[in-house]
Amino acid sequence: MKNWVLIIMKKILIHSYKGGTGKTTVAVNLANILSQKTRVLLIENDFGMPTFVNIFKHEPKVYFNDFCKDSATFNEIIQAGIKPNLDIIFAKTQFDPSAEIMGSNQAWFLKLLEKMMENLKACEDKYDYVIFDTPPGWQLILVNLIALADTVILLLRPNSFEVSGTKQLLDILYKRAKPSMSFDVNLLFNQVPEVDMENDLETWAKKLQLEGIKYVGYISCSCHTAYEMAHETTIFSLEHEFSRSLQQVIGNLKI
Numbered sequence: 476m477k478n479w480v481l482i483i484m485k486k487i488l489i490h491s492y493k494g495g496t497g498k499t500t501v502a503v504n505l506a507n508i509l510s511q512k513t514r515v516l517l518i519e520n521d522f523g524m525p526t527f528v529n530i531f532k533h534e535p536k537v538y539f540n541d542f543c544k545d546s547a548t549f550n551e552i553i554q555a556g557i558k559p560n561l562d563i564i565f566a567k568t569q570f571d572p573s574a575e576i577m578g579s580n581q582a583w584f585l586k587l588l589e590k591m592m593e594n595l596k597a598c599e600d601k602y603d604y605v606i607f608d609t610p611p612g613w614q615l616i617l618v619n620l621i622a623l624a625d626t627v628i629l630l631l632r633p634n635s636f637e638v639s640g641t642k643q644l645l646d647i648l649y650k651r652a653k654p655s656m657s658f659d660v661n662l663l664f665n666q667v668p669e670v671d672m673e674n675d676l677e678t679w680a681k682k683l684q685l686e687g688i689k690y691v692g693y694i695s696c697s698c699h700t701a702y703e704m705a706h707e708t709t710i711f712s713l714e715h716e717f718s719r720s721l722q723q724v725i726g727n728l729k730i
């Protein structure tokens with residue numbers, strides 16, 4: 476008798492209370508690591524300050540914005556062939572403040588959520604992981620992404636201000652967007668100074684664990700990483716310290 480292994484497509488959301496915590500760097504490198512052995516779809520959802528065009532040095536003809544406006548299908552906005560096993564959906568800067576994607580029309584977002592659900596369901600045989608990179612804070616698109624996600628990685632820098640902000644984010648946004656909290660919420664510290672902060676991290680993590688979230692590790696703040704990023708390298712080799720930390724996190728996430 477054959478042994479069948481059932482692999483279900485996992486949807487992973489990378490988010491934070493504050494901007495600049497490292498969401499995009501984590502999303503892109505998580506996609507890079509996972510795509511070494513599995514099939515990944517990486518989706519950019521930051522319409523205010525998109526960065527994928529610079530990171531992947533690719534200018535698509537159609538963007539996520541076109542799908543949102545019903546002027547392109549989901550299959551049309553997927554960019555394949557940039558990296559092996561990694562398909563990407565790019566967001567375009569939305570300068571028009573009246574654009575619905577930047578607004579608060581709940582009915583419009585609900586329709587978008589239904590479209591996303593339908594299209595992601597149709598991709599279940601095509602991908603093992605879908606990764607959402609997000610804008611920080613509380614834009615309405617986050618309600619949709621929280622509803623879609625199975626696993627959340629909440630990023631924060633190691634300071635009490637970001638810890639209390641993350642708690643607020645859980646109380647105000649996450650518990651409302653998904654009242655059952657029937658998904659994994661995981662805590663990842665980034666840009667941790669290279670001094671012993673284990674006790675601080677554990678104390679902060681414990682505060683948030685009360686809210687039902689898991690502490691899955693930290694990534695050190697590295698001048699070398701910052702220097703490379705300043706010179707337009709965001710996708711790191713698997714041996715790079717950022718990738719190695721992220722591989723440990725993947726082990727703790729059990730995804």
Ligand SMILES: Nc1ncnc2c1ncn2[C@@H]1O[C@H](COP(=O)(O)OP(=O)(O)OP(=O)(O)O)[C@@H](O)[C@H]1O
Pocket residue numbers: 491493494495496497498499500501521524609610611665666667694695696697698700701704705717
């Ligand atoms: N571990 C790290 N060590 C050093 N620098 C880092 C590290 N992680 C991120 N950075 C720096 O932080 C900056 C912000 O990273 P990134 O763009 O990934 O954050 P973000 O959360 O996506 O920001 P935004 O909220 O604006 O979308 C980058 O310029 C990068 O140089």
Ligand SMILES: [Mg+2]
Pocket residue numbers: 498499500521526609
């Ligand atoms: Mg970003």
